[in-house]
Amino acid sequence: MPVTEVTTDPEALTMTLIADFAAPVERLWQVFTDPRQLERFWGPPGWPATFTAFDLTAGGRARYHMTSPRGEQSHGVWEFLAINEPTGFDVLDGFVDENGEPQEGMPPAMRMTFAFEPTPTGSRLRNVTHFTSADALDAVVAMGAIEGSTMAMNQLDRVLAGLREYAQGRGTQVELLDDTRVRITRLIDGAIDLVWRAHQDPELLRRWMLGPDGWRMSVCEVDPAVGGRYRYEWEPVNPDAGERFGFDGETLLSDPPRRAVTTEHMTGTDYPSTLNDLSLEEEDGATLVTVLIAYPDRETRDAVLATGMADGMESSYARLESVLAGDVATR
Template sequence: MPVTDVTTDPEELTMTLSAEFAAPVERVWQAFTDPRELERFWGPPGWPATFTEFDLTVGGRVRYEMVSQHGEHARGAWEFLSIEQPTRFEVIDSFVDEDGAPSEGMPPGMRVTYDFEPTADGCRLRSVTYFTSVEALEEVIAMGAIEGSTMAMNQLDRVLAGLRAYAQGKGTQVEMLDDAHVRITRLIEGPRELVWRAHHEPDLLRRWMLGPDGWSMTTCEVAPEVGQTYRYEWVQNGVEGSGFGFEGETLLVDPPRRAATTERMIGTDGPTVINDLTLEEEDGATLLTLVMEYPDAETRDMILATGMAEGMETSYARLESVLAGETAVH
């Protein structure tokens, strides 16, 4: 993981984050100053960012918004105080409302420095946030700043490496983020638009979302809009009484980038899981990232123990075959 240390100093009113990256200073600088690359790592899992304004000049302004799978919004803004390309920049980082004005009831703007230093293996980042009071420091920490910034920065490796180098040939990867969240990644050969369609069009879904071989999807009712409900059911071919299924509601949709849904097993009192799907495309391949939110660690472990990841890998491999056929046709 890139982040090596996060420390706070109540006397100096600072929070310092240190990270190491296996990429040159110029490459890391680019990731921090290109809004399209920033969007791929700035928000922690479950809170991806969208940058709506980015003026990389002294006095220039940046605005961004992060949205959770529950539809909660968090907005921020930078004002550049100094820029020394490619080794340092300094900003005032503020919580803002939808109009870009300072948010009421939130900590005041914080001065933040970002220093990029060359190392024998790449680049070292040192980011220092300066607070106006102990109360502001404690409030930001209580909001999860340490955990959130660590998880966000730890996503930068895949941006710096490129999606193919990061994920190609690794199959379905499962990473436990905390007691309630699991992140699943899989590189899919095919353009993002087509991967999105394959997740939302019944004719395509029936061809790949089948889990292990020998199963058929008998019900495929999709929910392309927020508030709509979906229902998927499967049976094992030739096995009576083997049917099962899932149903849920669409919470958020931003085609072809992101969709969040609830999920629960049909006919049971089992727990509800939230699935947050994001798609990133690079060089003709799409990195599929699924952040799953469970009620607790016990539920998480119970579901993972069912062989869920293995079934997903079989389906994703099948998806690539379906996409190859669709691409050839078009």
């Protein structure tokens, strides 16, 4: 992981994050000063960032918000204090409301420095946040700033490398983010609009979301609108090969063609639902599929992973690539 340490200094009123990357300083500068690249990693998993303004000049401002799986938004603003291309910049970082006004009940704006330093293997980010008081430092740490910033910066490798170089040939990857959350990624050779449609269109879903060979999707009902419900059921081609099963749930957030959040419940059981956060990211004709799954507890997470879920998903994603390479891609 790129982040090597995150420390707080109660006397200096600072929080310092250090991360190392196998990319030159100039490349690190690019991803932090291009809002389209910056928003691909700035928000931690489950809270992606969207930059709506970005004036990279001394005195200029950047506006952004981060959106939770249930649609809540947290807004922020940077006021650029100093620009030192390509070695770094300083901002005044503040919590604001949807109108850009300082948010009541939140810590005051903090001075934040971004320094990019060359290393023998690439470059180092030194990010220092300066607080106005010990209470402000404690409040931000209590909000999860250390964990959130670590997970956010650990997403930067794939942006620096490019999606094909980062994920090509790795198949379906499973990462344990914490006790209840799992992140699953798979690069699909296909445009984002096609991959999005393949996740929403019942006709296409029946062709690829089948898991291991020998199963078919007998029920596929999808209402992708927010508040709409879906229901999937699978059954073995050979009736002696297993029992039919299914899932149902509700769409909580839809942002075509980039993000959809749904609940997932095993039909006919009293098992608690999971929260499934699907996001798509395209680069050079390939789309990275990321599914962030939040389980009710660690035991449920481990039990589901032990079923071979990742292998079933890999079979489905490989089938999806075949579908996209065929007649779907020509429509």
